[in-house]
Amino acid sequence: MTSPAAPAPVRARPAALVAEVFAPAPLVLCLLVLAGWRSAGWTGVLWGLGTAVLVASLPMLVLRVLARRGMVDGHVVRSRAQRLPVYAATGVLTALVLAAELRLGAPVLVPVTTAFVLLGLLVLLALTLRWKVSAHVAMAACWAVGLGALTAPWAVPLAAPVLVLVALSRVRTGDHTPGQTVAGALIGVLIGLADTAAVISPG
Incomplete structure (x- = not known):
């Protein structure tokens, strides 16, 4: 059994708060909802929300339960193993959710x-x-780039400070x-750019 992680030192609490607010789960939810809205309005938003609950919120909830029981070292899972x-x-x-989306005819940008x-x-x-590459930073980078594809290009420089804050x-x-x-940021940017290409490509 793994011992629960110790509370963050006082000096690190603002940094821990940044990591909580801009954790992968809410950023995934943001992108999926925007993808749904761009694809099919409010119907697409419901698809995006449902997907986010399954692929982001549910895993985070399970991790919090496991952390409380001492089965992992915290809901952010610090141990690489x-x-x-x-x-x-x-x-x-x-992958199962993606297969279901394709099978059920989800608005195109949601499965993308x-x-x-x-x-x-x-x-x-x-x-x-x-x-142990940073998943927080990877998702923040992907979110910043993807935001530009799903809204407007000027959203990228507005979102960039969030990436810097998360990395710090x-x-x-x-x-x-x-x-x-840095490795996480590079991964996120590359995946975000690939996502952008898929979003803006015809059809």
Whole structure:
């Protein structure tokens, strides 16, 4: 059994708050809702919300329960070894949700966005076999780029400070090294750009 993580030192609490507010789950929800809205208005929003509940909110809820029971070292899962089954299980769940979306005829940008969430999970899973790259920073970078594709290009520079804050917060709390945050940012930007290309491509 894993002991619950100790509370963050007072000096690190603002950084921990940044990591909570801009955690992957709410950023995934934001992108999926925007993708749904752009595809099919309020009907698409419902698809985006439903997808986000399954692929982001549900895994986070499960992690919080596991953390309370001492089965993982915290809901952010600091241990690299413990992250592997988390990424794998979330990836399987996301793949099943994606298959259901395609089967049920979800508005096109919702499964497109879900597919890139799955891609991000698979990349993080592969890298985590050897190195603990920051998933927070990867998702923040993907969100910043994806926001521009789903709204307007000027949204990217407005969202960029969030990426910087998240990266600094992950180093400040001691969860990642600067190199791990830079790697996360590069992964997120690349996946965000690929998502952008899919969003703006005809048909």
